[in-house]
Amino acid sequence: MKKVIALILVCTLLLSLCACAGTQKTGKTKVGFIFLHDENSTYDLNFINAAKAACEALKVEPILKTNIPEGQECYNAAAELVDAGCIVVFADSFGHEDYMIQAAKEFPKVQFCHATGTKAHTEGLSNYHNAFAAIYEGRYLAGIAAGMKLNEMIEAGKFTADDAKIGYVGAFTYAEVISGYTSFFLGARSVCPTVTMEVTFTGSWYDETAEKEGANKLIANGCKLISQHADSMGAPTACETAGVPNVSYNGSTISAAPNTYIVSSRIDWTPYFKYAIQNTMDNKAFEADWTGTIATGSVVLTEINEKVAAAGTADAIKAAREQLIAGTLHVFDTSTFTVDGQTLTSYMADIDTDAAYTGDTEVIKDGYFQESVYRSAPAFDLKIDGITLLDTAF
């Protein structure tokens, strides 16, 4: 009995202490962010930096929740951010989506924005939004840098044009990753016509060992250049050790690979964060499905590492970038790739996600695959000729 009384007393004491701790209020508008990992992940770091920049610019207070798994914890985190007074809550991982929808249904007065998700345009909730950027255009530009590096190595006699093979470490086998490596490959092939590519999958967004091993395996398979769509420093580190050039993603990895890093494409989330926060503060409705572009400043490349990049890379990227903006160049131009030896004339993509992956929207129009047009999240999930997939059953 004494123990019980003691425990009750202790609890009361603790609760009164928190009451004191909880009283400090700044009066600033609060914005919540949910991240799958923390700043050790290049993907999350890219988001964290953008979140801080956007909040700084709009003079609002960010509350960051890191290491939130794709489960009930995500709902709990979102609900706690609402309790803390956030007017808008962002989440950054594909698997957070269902839990964000759950929270959006429960808290209709708070805006919920989910990056990379696919369901907002069919869910019909006024306070639930998806966002992504046309990052395939950035990947394409980064691919040009890769192709030029291969050309330089071919000219230097390091290998023949037929041996020009790129390795790519991917996380999962769905559209977001497929669209990424295909656009990267098409960018490389636009300058180095003989290039082929091998893709390995890790089955995880962040698995440093698996990513490193994946890159090592590709290098052992004869890949002359490596790129990746997974979020650790695994692949860049393996490249640096093996002396193989690397085109990165999510941000510069030059710190881990000063002698092999060429360039990185990344999404700058700051414009979207500003857009969503500003509209929420002004009580204005905003798009359920938002796509960032080169023009909005959402699709960017990091500074080129001139020490490694081939001569003229910057100019070639600049020229292609202008064509993309002008609309004279399309990444998924059907005349530049084949699927099973055939040029694509029609493809029904699964834009409105359902469990059976039923194709519902014709996406080949005007001679190119309309990526990020019918929804922000990538939908390109075709396996084009020239790319070999390894380890798809991760």
Place this chain on the structure above:
Amino acid sequence: MSKQKAPLIYISKRKDLPWYGAWGIRGGAIILALVVCAVVTTLLTGENPLGVYAKMLEGAFGTPRKIWVLLQNTAILLCVSLALTPAFRMRFWNIGGEGQILVGGLAAAACMILLGDKLPNALLICVMTVASIAAGALWGFIPAVCKAKWNTNETLFTLMMNYVAIQLVAFFVIVWEVPKGAGKIGIINQSTESGWLPQLFGQKYLLNIIIVAILTVLVYIYLNYTKHGYEISVVGESERTARYVGIKVDRVIIRTMILSGALCGVAGLLLVGGTDHTITTTVADGRGFTAVMVAWLAKFNPPAMIFASFLLAFLDRGAGEISTAFGLNHSFSDILTGLILFFIIGSEFFISYRISFRKHASSALPAAQPPLINPSEKNGKEE
């Protein structure tokens, strides 16, 4: 004449310590832990340690929702700890809780996915309950049979069964993933909510908490007031004695492990059907291992486990809040949790043993009480 020097420190078993003595030592350990954490915090981050502690409390108790989440986490951890306890009392080291939770959760998820639109909800939940318990029990039964029949090492066996369960779940996640290639199932039956355990009084976690509270009482009664519970204790003390008094040891081992696995299966059901409504390889979140610590901390005593699991759930929630509030890496809160646990576990040593120091350099030991010394010193080494 050779004279042995008394060792600086003696360690002797305590006869008995009054309850306030034991709790005094534990309280002292917690205070010491907080002081060390404060020093570490100030040195490494420059934050005010009192502010850090206030945030920990706020993270655990700050709002009604946080208290509910804390109680939910406590309940699930307690459920797993209760599950391990019968096996541990029998000196059967079941560290396969993680796998037993996972297969229980997998069975529940399978029912939700495959039967979600075929059965009425009440019947579906009954099927899920039976399936989860059966799956967990099976995961406990396999190592128990091997132990009983061929005396395999249960620690290794149950540990390895975890990996089998993780791979099974990984396999089915790929089978049921939406969209294809994404490696996640997402919320199951989000629109119909079929197979979701009901919410009591509009509270998401209340049902889980009540179920675990009832289980705590039942396990306590089972272990302390039933013939089965007594048999478990006897087998735990000495298998030979158990055989001598006519207890069928093999049967007790298998029966107890089925119970242990079944309770872990219940934890899986509560996680998948009650809160998460999805299955991933990380749904158990290491609870199968954390529960080992809870069970030991509480000395296999169910009421004490309530406090131990509450403490661990509190530290975890509080630590998470620190990384949010101060922008510190999550690893930092893990360091603090580790330090606090180190002191709490360490304090048990001081409750069981007395430490005395040499009073004077000249004071020799009484001959009747041989000191704990090295064999080399025994051989008449001169000072």
